[in-house]
Amino acid sequence: MPAVVTRDLSVELGGGTVLDRVNLTAGTGQIVAVQGVNGCGKSTLLRCLSGLLRPGGGEVEVLGTAPSADPAFWREVGLLAEEPAWYPGLSVREHLELVALTHGGAAPVDRTLDEFELTSRAGASPLTLSSGQRQRLALATTMARPSRLLLLDEPEQKLDAGFRDRLAAMIRAYADAGGTVVLATHDAALVTAMNATSLRMRDGRLAEPGPVAR
């Protein structure tokens, strides 16, 4: 059963068409990278898949049902969109511990800090981190807990080249273990490194619609 299916998905915002009859299928264990210029509808597509935006037309199925953004949904789906609001009084470590507490079964915090190169800043407030470090923390909170589907909106932004390679390997490992990833990205090298299926989006339409072959 595919993890993500959209059929003729359409969205209008502010009087304009943002998504125009998008058909997308992502199978289990697959990485689908949606690429395209700014404003072409990549983020809107991810918002629809996460249940945070109700489409104007068409159908969306995520893990077999319509995305609901309810607690059961977030147990299975990790979303990285714009930078999250941080608790200014919580340290980096405490944010990760909070995720471990709320989701259960997350990776050990020390290991996560090490993998996302945040060990030296574990006691710092996220507000004092550099923008790249905050992006790594946002990625860590999304990826260091169990899930079956990751929706990532430009995960590579603000990351240095070295960590981008590392991120590609992490996402590839996640998919190899059976998880599904749908991401929006501008980084062609990342797509290649992940061995992802690339789809082009233009003016709200997918250039290569239909079932995605791995």
Next chain:
Amino acid sequence: MTAPSVPPPRVDGATGAPATGPATARAARAMLRSPARRSADPHWSDRYLPFAGVGVGGALLFGPFQRLLSDLSTPLPPAPPVTALVGLALAVAALAALTQVAAVAGPVLLTPADARWLLMSPLDRRAVLTPAVLRAAVTAVVVGVVLGGGTLSLLGIPDHGALRLAAAVVSGGSYALTGVGLAALAQRSERAAPWLRRIASGAAVLALLTGATVAAAGGAVRPLPTVPLPAALAAAAAGLLCALVTAVAVWRGLVTFPARPVLDAAARLSAAGDAVVALEPSFLSRVAENAYWRERRPPSRPWPAWPGPLVLAWLDWRGLRRRPARLAALALSTLVPVLLATVWPDRPLLFAAAVLVLGLAAASAGAGGVRRETGSPALRRLFGVAGLPTDAARLVLPALLAGAWLTGALALLEPAGALPGTGWAWLGPAAAGVPAVAALRMARRGHIDHASAPVVMPMTGSRIPLGWLTWTLSGLDVAVPGLLPLLLALSDPTAAPGPATAAQAALSALVLAGYLWRRHRRP
């Protein structure tokens, strides 16, 4: 580089609970309140401000009830018919405004951080949202009880004081709770929420216009018939039933409450987080403006071929023209002082304060550009236009708005008998410059400087931060002394408008000149 690893995904296809179950919302909140994050050994004096605030607030809220509670066995005569009816209209308007504010703010409202970390998690949705709902409910009940008590003091207590007081506060609290509950129910639906906002706005406008009509009718209004006790009790029981039904519906719906509207409300809260309600109209206006334009496409028009400073000032004119509802609301608010003067004719300071605050709000409606630029220095640098001509050009619209608003409000106060003599409307144009300068000063104050050096109180040794104080006073420090001739004349029942107008015009000119000179010296 160590081998990257992430937790194994759930690949069994099951949608049930994971092997290690997530914690409860209570446990997550307990973690957020972890003692490790609290400052050690707070001194009692650190609690001074909250306690003093609660004490003063309680004393102020007790005021409306004092007369009622003093002797419930003694019949309390009703207020004059005009006062009672206008007061009733104001209470209805306040109830509608409460519903409107609740619908705009949420009312199921989490902080942006809670929305990200607790709402978008496997935690039980009802447990996550319950504190937010309780906060909204308590606020509604407190506002409703005050409104109920105030209304009863206007209608009078002919008999059964305790029962009538109970009926009044239960009615107020339950109808306010119903309004906020309806807003919570409407928040779930993209279609229902705008309709509820329209209905609440319409009810508030209708109540204000009714009150103004009654105030204009004056002595022609007949005395109100006494409300029979069974009718008062029945109204309270009906209100209680409505509140209960609404509360149960909200409570049942929390389990499946959608995430999107709560995230939207959190985003609005975030946008408004850098502003405070105190005399800062940008709080609601910024939230409303962002929400308004998120759903619309602004028409693209060419800019006039004017010099840079004029074009930059034109930005505010254009923005205001594209939001005609704001102008209508400002025009409608000129009724507020006359309504206050009708309900409390022996408290001229009250409507004088309303004139000051709403006059400032009118001027602030024309200072949106400066406010946005203060919040974003990059925006200011983008235009590269500054200096005396820009400052002068940007004064025009706030001054025009303040002048028009003051003229309208004073012209309405005069025939209502709140002001002696004639010719008060001339004070409007005479005072226009001062609210404009104050509004621009308020627009430029930016965020509260919490890092400012605290002042140590000599008696208690407690430290009072100055940032919030200087922030609050910015703008008022110009408006209050600058409008003294107007405010003194309004609060003096024997004042004549002529000398006040002359003094105010001279002072306004002085304030304007001082402002421009200072901006010229230190741009």
